[in-house]
Amino acid sequence: MVAMTTDDLRETAESLLRELAGPAARLREDQWTAIEALVVHRRRALVVQRTGWGKSAVYFIAAKLLRAQGRGPTVIVSPLLALMRNQVTAAERAGVVAATINSGNVTEWDEIHGRVAAGGVDVLLVSPERLNNPDFRDSVLPALAADAGLVVIDEAHCVSDWGHDFRPDYRRIRTLIAELGSDVPVLATTATANDRVVADVAGQIGGIPVSGNDSGSTLVLRGGLDRESLHLSVVPLTDPVARTAWLSKRLHELPGSGIVYTLTVAGAHDLAEVLSDDGHKVAAYTGRTDPAERESLEAALLADDVKALIATSALGMGFDKPNLGFVVHLGAPSSPIAYYQQVGRAGRGTDRAEAILLPGPEDRKIWSYFASVAFPREPVVRSVLAALDPERPRSTIALEPMVELNRSRLEMVLKVLDVDGAVRRVRGGWLATGEPWHYDTERYERLAVARRTEEQAMIDYESTTECRMTFLRRQLDDPGLDGSTCGRCDNCTGRSADRTVDPAQLAAVRARLDRPGLDLAPRKQWPTGLATLGVPLSGKVTDGPEPGRVLGRLCDLGWGARLRAVLDGPDGPVSDQVFDGCVSVLREWKWDRRPVAVMAVDSGDHPALTADLAARLAAVGRLQNRGVLALRPGHPPIRAANSAHRVAALYNAFDAPDLTDLDGPVLLVDALTDTGWTLTLAARTLREAGAPAVLPFALATPT
Structure with a gap:
């Protein structure tokens, strides 16, 4: 193979750019500097340039030139499916054979792995999550690390703790880079990196950024934004x-x-x-x-x-x-x-x-x-x-x-x-x-x-x-x-x-956003592993609540501000505005059986609010007010980070009255529902106490 002169290489790069971006396209000086550093000097480089500057052109042209020299495929670690689709389209225009491995094309993974092994792929785009998939990490990644012509880290600010979109999966890239041969160039690109992120990323991919052409350092090319x-x-x-x-x-x-x-x-x-x-x-x-x-x-x-x-x-x-x-x-x-x-x-x-x-x-x-x-x-x-x-x-x-x-x-x-x-x-x-x-x-x-x-x-x-x-x-x-x-x-x-x-x-x-009421789907399956926490529940939830309703979300454009004011403010009676919204939701509720009684869930943060809401709903709906479903004396506040622990904390936590005299459902009222497990366990308690059915209702849900 006859080695190209630098002038010939640049002319080939210019030709490839025209295939990518149109006949009027010309390489920027920093684009050529990056391409030359990767293809000729096998350096590691960080390019920080604004969106639209042409960072993808740098790595596609470098990939094509390296492939023409007999080097292996380029591996591009890229975070989003949208980016992958656009990049594959761009690559095809320059005659680059590209393939992606991501969550959207699972059925094609084996075939793509085979094409990579057979040398039929110029560029392989992978999501950062794939880098630690056991099969990919153990079977595919070693071969890529050994044979790669170039490794590209796109949106490289994700590598850094200091980046605005840090992702744990991106940290696996450091392992990939560490396993590369010394003559495998690495390119990191991003549009958004301050000095701290630049120093962090440059150090991670191969050295402290310095001026000059020291091949042991990371070349940093940074433009105006x-x-x-x-x-x-x-x-x-x-x-x-x-x-x-x-x-x-x-x-x-x-x-x-x-x-x-x-x-x-x-x-x-x-x-x-x-x-x-x-x-x-x-x-x-x-x-x-x-x-x-x-x-x-x-x-x-x-x-x-x-x-x-x-x-x-x-x-x-x-x-x-x-x-x-x-x-x-x-x-x-x-x-x-x-x-x-x-x-x-x-x-x-x-x-x-x-x-x-x-x-x-x-x-x-x-x-x-x-x-x-x-x-x-x-x-x-x-x-x-x-x-x-x-x-x-x-x-x-x-x-x-x-x-x-x-x-x-x-x-x-x-x-x-x-x-x-x-x-x-x-x-x-x-x-x-x-x-x-x-x-x-x-x-x-x-x-x-x-x-x-x-x-x-x-x-x-x-x-x-x-x-x-x-x-x-x-x-x-x-x-x-x-x-x-x-x-x-x-x-x-x-x-x-x-x-x-x-x-x-x-x-x-306002009239559209003020329409109150959201569906509240009941939990249908107990969390796995409850037996390890001493809770004898598993499989389907068979004794929980019926489908319920919520007044609104805390992030709603309409009700959100009012509900946040209620829940963030001092505990006290429900406001007329919020109460009227609750009445509207109940009026439109298409229940199979109308409730005959109402109870409030014991609330550590809003006891007066939930008790007052239940009492007023009982009065306006002519329901029996059965008071508050209280936590057993001495029970600690319910604070749990995941479903299993929350269920364990709520299991047998409530002290329910005798409800065997009821001939219809109970309306169960709470201020805030997030995971749904409090209403589920509370409903289970009421069902065990004799309630024929439980209809959950909450003022708010976070999302």
Whole structure:
């Protein structure tokens, strides 16, 4: 094989770029610098450039050039299915044979593994979760590490504790890199990394960043983050209904099609319903959306078949629509860095794009909730290690009743312990390795401080009078900052958005959002492993409540603020407004048998509220008021982190009166229901006490 000169190599790279991006495309100098470092010098590089700069072009061109030199396939670790689909399409345009391994194509995994082994794949895109799948890790990954021509870590800020979207699975990448040959180049790319993240990622992939051409260090290529098409603005409206009405009135005025972000799944669905009722062509897109439907919705937005997708952060990294006309946030993310990453989806290929933030006072409570599910305290983590055996694997489901963690947090802890070497994932579950493990208290305290600092910075962004783009760029330590302003944001131009809300529009939206009542599905199956906690329950729940109702969610656009005020305020009688909402829900309840009595669940936080609500419902509905279903004397407060422990704490916890005289259902009232287990165990107690049936009703549910 005749070696190419540097000039020949660059010309080939330019030709490949034209196949990728069109006949007018030309390599940026930093793109060529990165490609040359990877292909010629086999270096490790970190590219931090804004969305749309062309980071994917760097690794596809490098992959093609390395393949032409007889090198092995390029492995791209990529976090989102949307990103994978776009990348495969781009690769095909440049003649690159690409394949993906992810949760959406399980039936194709064996065939793809075979193609990789036979040398029939140029680029293999894998989700970070695959890196620790036992079969993939033990059978496929070693061969890839030995034969890879290039390893790419896309959205590399996820590797770092300090990144806005840290993912435990990404830490497995360090193991992959450590097993690579010294001449296998590594490329990490991201659009959102401040100085701290840059230093962390650069160190993890191969050395301390320095200037020059020292092949033992990580080459860092970092550009400015300003986007001349992006127009930033903030519209401060404290009432969530007013924010919704404001957006509905103006959505059609925004350019092209775009994304409206909400902080919660319920918020996305509520907003999508209101906007649809007002005639806007929108759809909800969340982490709970079926993968096939997600792909369809992404295609609809790409084709401008919808005005907007109403989305959570599930639609973020990797979604590629150069002419996206706007990004609106109904509720602020907890970090300016995360905010920049999301607004950076817009205006990549347009002259003007709008980025509008509609923050709310409830945002901080949502941030607080997400912060509460961070890495747990040391005793809890130690209990996970103590529950594991070095020889007999335990599944996550089997571990759950043995520890004080819900399943999602337990899985996160196990992944972190796995990367730290204290546990190992195998077929059938997890094993303890017996290796010593240190709980890094200082690290977690630093992360907590950093999180609070970022939250304050986001609050400061909402009220700043300086250039908003300068503010965001400073948060990301943009090396291109020179003291100039963007000249486009509302602060620079002095043109703030009209905050007026049409009274008729506001009334119509409020009427829709004020419709009270949600279905409350009963728990149908007892948690596994209850016998290990001394609870003789298993299988189907046969003596629980009937389907119930809830007044509203705490994150509802309509009822949320009122319910949060009730539950966060001092305990006391129910307000007339909330009570009238409860009466409306009961009036519309399509029960098979009308209740004949009402009882309140003993509440440690809201005893006066639930007792008063039950008494007033009894009076207006002419029901027997059977008082409060009290916890047995001396029973500790119910505080449990997962379903199994909560059931164990509630088992035989209530002291029920004799209900054998009742000839109809009992309406069981609680202030807040989250997991549903309190109402389930309370209903079981009432059924055992003689109630023919139990109809659960709660003021609120978190989501």
